[in-house]
Structure formats: C-alpha cells, structure tokens
Amino acid sequence: MKPTLVIMAAGMASRYGSLKQIQRFGPSGETIMDYSIYDAYRAGFGKVVFIIREQFSDDFRAIFESRLKGKIAVDYVYQNMQSFAEGYDIPADRTKPWGTAHAVLCASAAVHEPFIVINADDFYGRDAFEKAHQFLMKEANDHTFGLIGYELIKTLSDNGSVSRGVCRADASGNLIEIAERTKIYRDGSDIVYEEDGIKTKVPSDSKVSMNFWCFTPYVFSICKDMFSIFLQKNINQPKAEIYVVDVGAEFIKIPGNALKVIPTRSKWFGVTYKEDAPGVESNIKTLVANGEYPQSLWENV
Incomplete structure (x- = not known):
C-alpha cells in the first residue's frame, strides 16, 4: 500500500493577507503545493488529500x-468549525479554524494508510519526501512516528517573525521535547523567540519542525481525544488553537513510543509574508534552471 500525502490548506493566512496557498510561483503557473505533490509522487506516494x-x-x-x-489519486476534506465539535455552541466571535491538530483530525475519514502531513505554503524539497517515504515504509508504526527536521537558521523569514516547533532529540534521534515558538526572528547576530515580551536565544542549528509529520492512522485517535479536552478548556477563547506539535508532544509521553527527528539536506523556503513571494519565485526559478524540476511540472508525467 502506498502512503498518502495530506496537505493542510485551510488556514486564513491572516499575516499574508490573501489565499497564498494557490498563488502561482512556478514558470508554468505552478503553486508551491504542485512541487510538494510532484516530489511526493516521484518518491512513491499514491494519493494526495487536501484539507481546505x-x-x-x-x-x-x-x-x-x-x-x-x-497521475495521483486526489481527495478533499473540509475543516469546518463544527467538525468534531458536537455538543458545543460555537461562539460568534470565533472566526478562525481550531488549529492544525484539528485539521489533521478532519482528514481521518479519507486516510487509512501511513501518511505525511505538510503545510500548503512551504517548499520542503525532494530529499525530505524521499526520507519520509522510506521512513513510512520501513519504520513507522503505531508506536513510532516521525518528523522531518530542518536547521532553524535555514527556515527564517527576512520579513518578520515565524512560528517553529523547536526540537530536542537524544543521541538516537528520538524526540525528547518539542516546543512551539510562535514568534522567532533574528535579533542582531542572534536568533530569539519572544514570549510575553521576554526574548530567549535559540541556537541557530536547532532542529525545527516545519509541520512535515510522518504518521499512521493511529494518530487520529490521539487528535480526537486531545481536541475534546481542548474544547472543554478553550471553547470561549476565540484565538485558541491546538497544534500538531501538541499531538507530537503528547505522543512521546506514552511509554514505548518514539518520534524520530529525520534530518534532511533539502532547502526549505516559504511564504509567511507577501514580501517573501519574490524570493520563493527566485528559488524555484533556480531549481528549474539547475534541472531539478522541469519547466512545466506536469506536462510529461
């Protein structure tokens, strides 16, 4: 059975200001998602599920x-405010989705095989998909999940702060701790995260999660349980969210479980802000010029 690619594309892009997920960056009008799907397809994935x-x-x-x-099987699932929130009255001031963990949960009816979860607006690189496919086929099970780890310094934006899951792993590459930092940026020669007005330095070579996760369908039961608890505590908090990183942190608390941090040599880039767009377009243009991708991505597939 071929694994599945799940793409989270239901975010409102509040900082970006438009539906960046379908902005065209490639020379023949390709979106960033096209390149992720293309890399997944040639790595051996058999289906793509869009969460929108x-x-x-x-x-x-x-x-x-x-x-x-x-070329590849396609399915769509919808992240609605009411999904998995039976018994709750959604407050009128709640306008944004419940978060990435809820997004993954919304894909549960469409995914029955090992799968990866990625963001729609991040370019992850071919090596990351090949590493993920190998992990899913050879190592992943209900007690062993994975995530692709990128060096923090290679994932920053020049145009504002970013959110990153900062990882700490043991000598075997198993995740010990992951902390979601929602405001990371360069501060002079340092990289810092800011929380409650306090700045804390982060090593530039820290491995971070870019929301590239390797799961089995067992993760859906964890998401469902955690989302139920989240709603009990946060139903009246209009901006509260539950993240996939929270699911990963909960998973490794269970005895016998391991979450592998899988390093990749791929270069990451993305569009957190509109000002990032020219850089993304330039990076893709360079990759095409170097022969890593065809001029027209799907023409001869």
Whole structure:
C-alpha cells in the first residue's frame, strides 16, 4: 500500500493577507503545493488529500483536477468549525479554524494508510519526501512516528517573525521535547523567540519542525481525544488553537513510543509574508534552471 500525502490548506493566512496557498510561483503557473505533490509522487506516494475550507473548494478543484488526473489519486476534506465539535455552541466571535491538530483530525475519514502531513505554503524539497517515504515504509508504526527536521537558521523569514516547533532529540534521534515558538526572528547576530515580551536565544542549528509529520492512522485517535479536552478548556477563547506539535508532544509521553527527528539536506523556503513571494519565485526559478524540476511540472508525467 502506498502512503498518502495530506496537505493542510485551510488556514486564513491572516499575516499574508490573501489565499497564498494557490498563488502561482512556478514558470508554468505552478503553486508551491504542485512541487510538494510532484516530489511526493516521484518518491512513491499514491494519493494526495487536501484539507481546505469548503468555500475554497471550487478554486482548488479548478487548479488541481485536470493537472493531477491520471497521475495521483486526489481527495478533499473540509475543516469546518463544527467538525468534531458536537455538543458545543460555537461562539460568534470565533472566526478562525481550531488549529492544525484539528485539521489533521478532519482528514481521518479519507486516510487509512501511513501518511505525511505538510503545510500548503512551504517548499520542503525532494530529499525530505524521499526520507519520509522510506521512513513510512520501513519504520513507522503505531508506536513510532516521525518528523522531518530542518536547521532553524535555514527556515527564517527576512520579513518578520515565524512560528517553529523547536526540537530536542537524544543521541538516537528520538524526540525528547518539542516546543512551539510562535514568534522567532533574528535579533542582531542572534536568533530569539519572544514570549510575553521576554526574548530567549535559540541556537541557530536547532532542529525545527516545519509541520512535515510522518504518521499512521493511529494518530487520529490521539487528535480526537486531545481536541475534546481542548474544547472543554478553550471553547470561549476565540484565538485558541491546538497544534500538531501538541499531538507530537503528547505522543512521546506514552511509554514505548518514539518520534524520530529525520534530518534532511533539502532547502526549505516559504511564504509567511507577501514580501517573501519574490524570493520563493527566485528559488524555484533556480531549481528549474539547475534541472531539478522541469519547466512545466506536469506536462510529461
């Protein structure tokens, strides 16, 4: 059974200011997601599942239906505010989705095989998908999950702060601790995260999660339990979210479980801010010029 690629694309892009997930960056109009799907396809993945907001369904289908037909199986799931929130009245001031852990939970009906979860607006690189495929086929099970780890210094934006899951692993590469830092940036020659107005230095070579996770469907039961507890505590908090990183942290608390931090040599880049877009386009142009991707990504697949 081939593993599945799950793409989280339901975010509102509040800092970016538009639906960045379907912005076209490639020379033939490719989105960043196209390159992720292409890398997953040639690594051996058999299906892609888009997690989107229902009002964007037509936009996504218009882009991907024709270009992916006959190449890789495609499915769509919707991250709705009401999903898995039965018995709760959603407050009127709650306008944003519940977070990435809830997004993963929303994919549970469409995924029945080992899978990876990624962000729609991050370019992860071919090596990351090959490493993830190898891990899913040879190592992953209900007690062994994984994440692709990138060096922090290679994941920053020049245009503002970023959110990163900072990892601490043992000598065997098993995750000991992961901390979601929602405001990381360069501060002179240092890299810091800021919390409650306090700055704390972070080593530049720290391995960080870019939301590239390797799971089995067992993760859905963890997400469901955690989301239920989250709602009990946060139903009236309009900006509270539950993250995939929280799921990973909970998973490794269970005796006998391990979460492998899988290093990659791939270069990451993404579009947190509109000002990041020219750099993304330039990076893709360079990769195409170097022969790592064709000029027209899907033409001869």
